[in-house]
Amino acid sequence: MIKAENVTYKYTNQEGKDIFALKGINIEIKEGEFVAILGHNGSGKSTFAKHLNALLLPYDGTIYINGMDTKDEKNLWNIRQNAGMVFQNPDNQIVATIVEEDVAFGPENLGVKPEEIRKRVDEALLTVGMFEYRKHSPHLLSGGQKQRVAIAGILAMKPRCIILDEPTAMLDPSGRKEVIETIKKLNKEEKITIVLITHYMDEAVNADRIYVMEEGHVVMEGTPKEVFSKVDEIKALGLDVPQVTELAHLLADEGINIPNDILTVDEMVVELCRLK
Template identity: 70%
Template sequence: MSENMIECKKVVYKYQKNENDTKIAVNEVDLEIKKGEFLVVLGHNGSGKSTLAKHMNALLLPSGGKVYVDNMDTSNPENLWYIRNKAGMVFQNPDNQIVATIVEEDVAFGPENLGVEPLEIRRRVDESLQKVGMYEYRKHAPHLLSGGQKQRIAIAGILAMRPNCIILDEPTAMLDPSGRKEVINTIKDINKNYGITIVLITHYMEEAVEADRIVVMDKGKLILKGTPRDIFSNVPLMKEIGLDVPQMTELAYELNKSGIDINPDILTIDEMVNVLCQLK
């Protein structure tokens, strides 16, 4: 059995705008995502990262190449139901994903559609809401909740379907900083404590620091792969493709340039404080 949750092999995706205008959104992408991994995909708008994400649970099918989810070929229609069970997707706008007027009914919607027994649905709903820290809101109306809370409900709705992998396409883009923090902590928690593979598409560098591994996309291609330290210490290249790096990495880079000898791969404020305190 493969250790990979998702495999992309030479994946190409073309948008046909009209007869004479074809845009290649994803261009020959090779990517393996291990079971239990927390992977972040970075790239500015138009880099192809969201298009690639939609291939990971067969919302889009490749124009060329292959995508496998838990060894199942996404282009085989017979696999579709199983793939969607294995890999759930959470989108940018939580309002677009909430279908019921009571939180627990919304979380029950997915497993009901899978034909899960009522008693098992009850168990899954309670368990999923506990996992995302929203159990006490189970009787509330979702539209009265904050953006971060709604997004956690959307994640609970996916968890109730018992996926092995969750793909999150800029899930914090519409949230304020405290909502963003809530959602990222939830994602980290379900990855670490429940072993669920996480693929997070984001343009917030501070969120990417938490990942096991980062891949960077530009103009439809994967141009960098590595740990957060590997990726972010490459400040000139990141700037060149229009991406930021975490503020502390940038500060370390600028201090280095001005002749202060400190490690350029610093990621967090705590690391920076430690290093500065050790300077003679």
């Protein structure tokens, strides 16, 4: 689905110095996977994400989306339709004054027939649980609702892959939950490939695989259990682990016989009951 081969990205800063934001990235994401990308601010995650729908093009190396080279201009519309992006701030992504018109914006631009647009808009809004708000004005919705409308707008373009760049950073806890549940559902039920960039470790726990980026390199890769069990390494990279993972780590340091790859409250409860 997504293949990045030795991708390098260079830009020139205000002082005329060349900065390499990506330094030879190799990533392969299969159809239907849920992948999370972690890394502190400035590690290159967002730069990488923008390569996935050709908002940025590699300085060196190649990105293939469904086998299409992003550098080839004739693939551009096809790639943008296949790989949709959702950004951090919902207010910057909403273009229309009525929810359903906003969702229709993408397919309209693709030249989809009106009856088909109607169908896609309704389906997309049903999928994200916003159908009953279809006649509402988007600016009166909560942050989580706005983000779900933004996701519906992408869905209406029938993408195979959705890239979300910190979609919950501006949301309250219930808004975060709504958006994450929606993302999980799209992955499980609609089989859409998900690339989630986030600072929230409890969201990354839901992924099949995690890539950790640092200074333009991929420095760790693995399942959430493999990645988060390296508590000290993750912390040295300026990142976090879930509270229960940290707790398991601390208990193990005290000589308690507990696995170091616990990620959820339920797993922890099972382990501790075993010890009791």
